[in-house]
Amino acid sequence: MSPKFEEIRRHYDRLASVYETRWPSYNTVQIDWMRRRLPQGLSAPAILDLGCGTGAALSDVSIHYPDARLTGVDGSAAMLEKAREKLPDAALLEKNLEDDDAFADLPAADIVFSFSVYHHLQNTDRHLQLLNRLTRGGGTVFFSGFAKDGAVMRMADGLFRFRHKGVHQAALPHRDMRQKIEDVFRGAEIETAILRPDRFWRIQIFKIVKEGAAHA
Numbered sequence: 001m002s003p004k005f006e007e008i009r010r011h012y013d014r015l016a017s018v019y020e021t022r023w024p025s026y027n028t029v030q031i032d033w034m035r036r037r038l039p040q041g042l043s044a045p046a047i048l049d050l051g052c053g054t055g056a057a058l059s060d061v062s063i064h065y066p067d068a069r070l071t072g073v074d075g076s077a078a079m080l081e082k083a084r085e086k087l088p089d090a091a092l093l094e095k096n097l098e099d100d101d102a103f104a105d106l107p108a109a110d111i112v113f114s115f116s117v118y119h120h121l122q123n124t125d126r127h128l129q130l131l132n133r134l135t136r137g138g139g140t141v142f143f144s145g146f147a148k149d150g151a152v153m154r155m156a157d158g159l160f161r162f163r164h165k166g167v168h169q170a171a172l173p174h175r176d177m178r179q180k181i182e183d184v185f186r187g188a189e190i191e192t193a194i195l196r197p198d199r200f201w202r203i204q205i206f207k208i209v210k211e212g213a214a215h216a
């Protein structure tokens, strides 16, 4: 196991019991944005959350799609344990998102999320390619993360990299992230926003609808 991945696991294993109460608005603002944009008319969609954490997003969409097949992937056993309490019937897999071989057998899903994960990863491009590969044609991706825009968020990015070395990698400004997404998801329909859950945080969020026939 890579030392960086081991550090991230330890970090979130420690945070799992307080994760949802420590940053409530940070998390709920993203789920609210997504909920208002969920694709309509899907029957029994396959939904995959990469970096599902405590399962808050999966749990929220399961209300909208009661017959959905839910899969969550995370590296922290303690975060997955919290997810399991909410989602006893979901497939919850403990994997390193940066281990390409770990995803060879996972089928493409109709809706794929990656919320607040990319700033932990060594390679954002590879993560976007994984999201693309694991989303079927016509499927929808919801992607969010730390937006390195404005002096406060630029300072915070530097501070987090210093204080949480190995856990917090680089964040990107919204314009650069949008460009990366357009490069990977060629021809996709993209909707995006900067969410401000409070005076400090800036979260960039994207809805990406891939080219292809919509699943019914």
Ligand SMILES: C[S@@+](CC[C@H](N)C(=O)[O-])C[C@H]1O[C@@H](n2cnc3c(N)ncnc32)[C@H](O)[C@@H]1O
Binding pocket: 005, 008, 009, 012, 027, 050, 051, 052, 053, 054, 056, 073, 074, 075, 076, 079, 095, 096, 097, 098, 114, 115, 116, 117, 120, 121
């Ligand atoms: C900030 S939390 C976000 C959790 C959830 N997506 C949410 O929005 O509440 C980041 C999550 O990504 C997971 N994570 C970070 N790097 C990972 C990696 N390389 N492999 C698997 N999971 C990882 C952490 O364990 C943690 O649960």
